[in-house]
Amino acid sequence: xxxxxxxxxxxxxxxxxxxxxxxxxxxxxxxxxxxxxxxxxxxxxxxxxxxxxxxxxxxxxxxxxxxxxxxxxxxxxxxxxxxxxxxxxxxxxxxxxxxxxxxxxxxxxxxxxxxxxxxxxxxxxxxxxxxxxxxxxxxxxxxxxxxxxxxxxxxxxxxxxxxxxxxxxxxxxxxxxxxxxxxxxxxxxxxxxxxxxxxxxxxxxxxxxxxxxxxxxxxxxxxxxxxxxxxxxxxxxxxxxxxxxxxxxxxxxxxxxxxxxxxxxxxxxxxxxxxxxxxxxxxxxxxxxxxxxxxxxxxxxxxxxxxxxxxxxxxxxxxxxxxxxxxxxxxxxxxxxxxxxxxxxxxxxxxxxxxxxxxxxxxxxxxxxxxxxxxxxxxxxxxxxxxxxxxxxxxxxxxxxxxxxxxxxxxxxxxxxxxxxxxxxxxxxxxxxxxxxxxxxxxxxxxxxxxxxxxxxxxxxxxxxxxxxxxxxxxxxxxxxxxxxxxxxxxxxxxxxxxxxxxxxxxxxxxxxxxxxxxxxxxxxxxxxxxxxxxxxxxxxxxxxxxxxxxxxxxxxxxxxxxxxxxxxxxxxxxxxxxxxxxxxxxxxxx
Numbered sequence: 001x002x003x004x005x006x007x008x009x010x011x012x013x014x015x016x017x018x019x020x021x022x023x024x025x026x027x028x029x030x031x032x033x034x035x036x037x038x039x040x041x042x043x044x045x046x047x048x049x050x051x052x053x054x055x056x057x058x059x060x061x062x063x064x065x066x067x068x069x070x071x072x073x074x075x076x077x078x079x080x081x082x083x084x085x086x087x088x089x090x091x092x093x094x095x096x097x098x099x100x101x102x103x104x105x106x107x108x109x110x111x112x113x114x115x116x117x118x119x120x121x122x123x124x125x126x127x128x129x130x131x132x133x134x135x136x137x138x139x140x141x142x143x144x145x146x147x148x149x150x151x152x153x154x155x156x157x158x159x160x161x162x163x164x165x166x167x168x169x170x171x172x173x174x175x176x177x178x179x180x181x182x183x184x185x186x187x188x189x190x191x192x193x194x195x196x197x198x199x200x201x202x203x204x205x206x207x208x209x210x211x212x213x214x215x216x217x218x219x220x221x222x223x224x225x226x227x228x229x230x231x232x233x234x235x236x237x238x239x240x241x242x243x244x245x246x247x248x249x250x251x252x253x254x255x256x257x258x259x260x261x262x263x264x265x266x267x268x269x270x271x272x273x274x275x276x277x278x279x280x281x282x283x284x285x286x287x288x289x290x291x292x293x294x295x296x297x298x299x300x301x302x303x304x305x306x307x308x309x310x311x312x313x314x315x316x317x318x319x320x321x322x323x324x325x326x327x328x329x330x331x332x333x334x335x336x337x338x339x340x341x342x343x344x345x346x347x348x349x350x351x352x353x354x355x356x357x358x359x360x361x362x363x364x365x366x367x368x369x370x371x372x373x374x375x376x377x378x379x380x381x382x383x384x385x386x387x388x389x390x391x392x393x394x395x396x397x398x399x400x401x402x403x404x405x406x407x408x409x410x411x412x413x414x415x416x417x418x419x420x421x422x423x424x425x426x427x428x429x430x431x432x433x434x435x436x437x438x439x440x441x442x443x444x445x446x447x448x449x450x451x452x453x454x455x456x457x458x459x460x461x462x463x464x465x466x467x468x469x470x471x472x473x474x475x476x477x478x479x480x481x482x483x484x485x486x487x488x489x490x491x492x493x494x495x496x497x498x499x500x501x502x503x504x505x506x507x508x509x510x511x512x513x514x515x516x517x518x519x520x521x522x523x524x525x526x527x528x529x530x531x532x533x534x535x536x537x538x539x540x541x542x543x544x545x546x547x548x549x550x551x552x553x554x555x556x557x558x559x560x561x562x563x564x565x566x567x568x569x570x571x572x573x574x575x576x577x578x579x580x581x582x583x584x585x586x587x588x589x590x591x
Contacts (some may be wrong), residue, residue, distance in 0.1 A: 060164050061205030064234030066195055068243040069461065074171055075196070075288070080142035080165030081195040087129050087137055089157030095208055098127055099155060103139075106154075110147040112140055112229060164189075168288040172217040174246055176306040177239075177280055177459065179407065180288040183209045193304050195237060195459065196288075197407030205234035205426055237465035240276035243475060245269060248580050250281045254554075256573035257283045259479035261561030266308045266438050267577065268554045272543060275455035275475055277404070277549070282307045307558075309402075312435040313537050316566075317355070317372040318521030319431035322444060324369060324377075324492070326384050326392040329485040333383070335366045335492055345375045348423045352378045355522065366492045370500040372520060374430045381429035382422070389425060390417045395480045396444050396454070403475060412436045431523055432531075438539075443552045445518075445541045448489055449549035452481030493517035494546045502567040509575035513589040514582055517549075518542020518574075520566040525559070535559050538566035550585045553577060 051486035066075035092099045104122050107113040113121055128137050142165045151158060166181040166189070169273075179194025191200035208231035250266055257265035269279040286303050305311070306370055327333045341359050345352045354374055360367065368376035381389060393399065399414030415424070428434045439457055447454040456475035461468045481489075494517040502520065506512050521539035524531035539556045543549040555574040563569050581587075 003308050004248070014561045018114060030387070033416055041445070057240070059208035059229075059231050059582045060162075061207045061231035062233040063166060063189065063205065064203040064464075065236045066203075067236060067238050068241050068246070069239060070243060071238065072243050072244075074174055074239075074241075075163040075166065075168050078167050079145045080163045081145070081160040081510065082138060082163060083140045083143055083148070083160070084152065084159050085129070085133055085137045086157040086159070087131075088381075089155050090129065092154055093156055094154075100129070102154060103151070106147060106150055107140070108575055110150075112143060112147065121409045140441065149459075154366065166289070169327070170247075171289070172285045172287050173243075174241060174281065175288050176282050176304075177241065178288050178405065180291040181305070183291065191407075193407050194306060195406060197449055198405050199237060199460065203234040203237070206232040208232075237460050238462035238464065238469070239459055240271075240278060240461050241280075242278045245581070245584065246270075246279040246281065249279050249577050251287075252285070252577050252580070253281055254283045256569075257402070257557065260557055260563070260569045260573070262305060262557040262569070263559040265558070265573075266311075266556045268308050268438055269444045269553045270442050270446055270457060272449035272549050272552050275443075275446065275457045275477075276461070277457050280306075280308050280459075306406060307556075308438045308439070309404060309406055311558075312410050312412050312437055313368050313558075314432055314434065314523045314526065315436050315441060315539060316431040316521035317374070317377075317522030318519045318539050318541055319434070319436070320369060320372065320377045320429065320443060321448070321493070321519050322392060322396060322398075322487070323381050323384060323389065323429040324365065325448065325481055325485065326389055326490055327365070327380055328488055329392075329481050330384065330388060333365050335381070335488050337366050338362050338364050339376060339379055340367075341373055341375050345378050345426075347426050348377065348421060350423050352426060357541065366495050369492050369496050372501065377429040378426035378583055381425050386417065386420055386425050389428070392480075393434075393476075396440070396447065398434070398440055399458075402437075402443055404439055405459050409439070410437050412440055431521060438554055438556050441539065441541050442552055445516070445543060445554075446552045447480050448486050448493070449517075449543045449552055452479055452486045454478050454480045457477065482507045488500075490517050490546050493519060493542075496520075497542065505567065505571050505575060509572070509579060511575055511578060511582070514544060514587060515546040515590040516542055516544045517546045520571065522564065522566045534564065536564040536566075538570040540566055540570040542574060542578070544578065545583065545587055545590070550587060551581055553581065 006126060041275050060527055063077045065073050068072055074264065088386045090099060092102060099123065104113070104118060108115060108118060109383050125139065128134055142163055148160055168178065177194050179192050179196035181189050181191055181196055184190040189204065191197045191203060219511050249269060256262070263281045267279070267281060269276065270277055284303055291304070328335075328463045339362050340361060341354070342361055352374055355372060359375070360371055360373070363371065363373060363376055366375070368380070393414055398412055400411050401409045415433075426432055443454060455477045458475055460472055464471060494515060497503070497518055498512070498518045504513070506516070518541055523535060523537050524533060525535045537556065537558055538560060539554065541552070543552040553574060555570050555577065557573070560569045
């Protein structure tokens with residue numbers, strides 16, 4: 001019986017169709033995969049290929065210098081190198097000595113390793129070199145060019161990676177002005193605090209890069225392609241800081257803090273007409289080059305804060321100048337106006353007393369400042385009124401930043417006007433219940449010295465970019481007091497120095513022949529809702545000469561232990577500094 005060919009043909013046709021379908025599915029899958037790789041993932045695979053064929057290296061930009069007003073560098077970049085050893089190849093070019101011993105000698109000579117830690121570090125280095133699991137070793141970071149050259153001349157099996165190292169040639173000088181450079185979370189250089197933080201974008205510049213074509217082993221191809229992009233170096237900063245005065249006054253501050261047993265000390269020297277800061281420092285200070293080594297505990301980080309701009313404190317009687325300025329400017333009183341101070345003043349159940357419990361009967365407004373009378377200041381505040389007093393607090397920018405070009409400035413603390421009671425108004429008149437920063441106090445007195453015009457403080461005068469000096473526009477100046485008001489107030493503040501409680505100190509310092517104006521502040525420190533009678537912040541702010549002031553100087557001591565009074569601590573230190581300034585500026589005795 002003949003075979004049934006029809007079914008066989010049908011089966012073959014079905015099988016052929018299935019094979020074609022499979023080929024079609026496979027072709028479609030391969031095409032889709034190729035489309036995905038070549039089109040959708042094109043960029044990723046190009047990047048992967050480049051990483052296999054190209055080696056990219058960052059070229060660091062040189063950080064801008066920070067220079068004093070006479071162009072002396074306070075911060076600059078130097079070449080530095082990370083030093084690596086290839087353990088299997090490490091040896092002296094001359095086998096006369098053991099390589100580790102010679103290397104250690106170089107580290108000691110170059111002051112990279114301290115003698116008291118040499119034995120331990122040498123042993124660790126030897127162990128690492130003998131460890132078969134270690135093929136290369138980072139030995140030391142950021143060694144200088146001189147030491148690098150010595151190592152290169154003596155050893156095989158070494159290599160270096162270049163960095164720029166931030167250096168501060170003057171050590172601790174102006175450390176709180178400068179801040180420092182450290183590493184951020186990605187390992188990049190970052191400016192912290194002071195000018196390094198505030199002007200980081202200008203100082204840092206933009207890094208460049210170089211791309212080299214490499215072979216399969218990762219080695220550069222001698223005739224391969226080479227692409228580079230040069231770095232843009234950072235801009236230089238020219239400061240308003242006078243290096244000579246910065247140095248002299250810092251030494252005086254350190255001596256004063258130690259002599260009076262203070263927790264800390266601050267000074268600010270300013271030009272009242274421009275707002276330029278001529279010198280500024282705190283003590284204790286730090287070395288910006290070795291800042292990381294100065295941190296032993298978490299509390300040590302407080303040393304980096306610039307107290308001159310970041311520390312808010314109740315200023316005490318120095319703030320009587322503001323309430324007096326408001327009363328004079330509004331023609332509420334004149335310097336000769338009087339009131340009767342015959343005992344404590346009671347407001348809302350609170351007694352306000354004088355600082356020494358002495359009451360002087362009838363006093364003029366000038367004598368309120370001379371005697372630093374709390375009762376008189378409280379009485380005057382209610383003559384001025386809360387709304388008017390707030391107007392002047394706002395005009396002097398208390399409770400807000402002055403806008404100085406340094407990182408870390410604080411606002412100070414002024415409660416909202418709506419929350420003030422009568423007692424708050426009274427105590428704020430003599431500097432309690434209100435907090436300010438030293439830079440705010442300096443600006444208040446600069447405004448008085450500048451005939452009522454507030455010149456906000458600043459540090460950087462010029463920026464150098466592409467070898468061209470670019471002067472920065474100084475902060476906008478605003479009138480706060482009438483000129484006739486400041487004429488009266490200057491004389492009253494001069495009487496504080498010449499007739500007030502500390503006139504003996506002025507004479508002892510030999511400065512009674514010079515026209516000096518100023519005001520003290522002795523403020524008890526609030527602790528747990530009450531004032532500690534044994535701890536104070538003491539301040540003196542003054543200027544000279546009175547008619548045409550050249551400088552305004554603030555001195556503040558935190559918790560001096562030798563005395564709680566500014567007349568016995570801040571005043572003598574201020575006078576020590578002022579003597580240097582009078583000589584430097586050639587100020588002549590009053591006629």
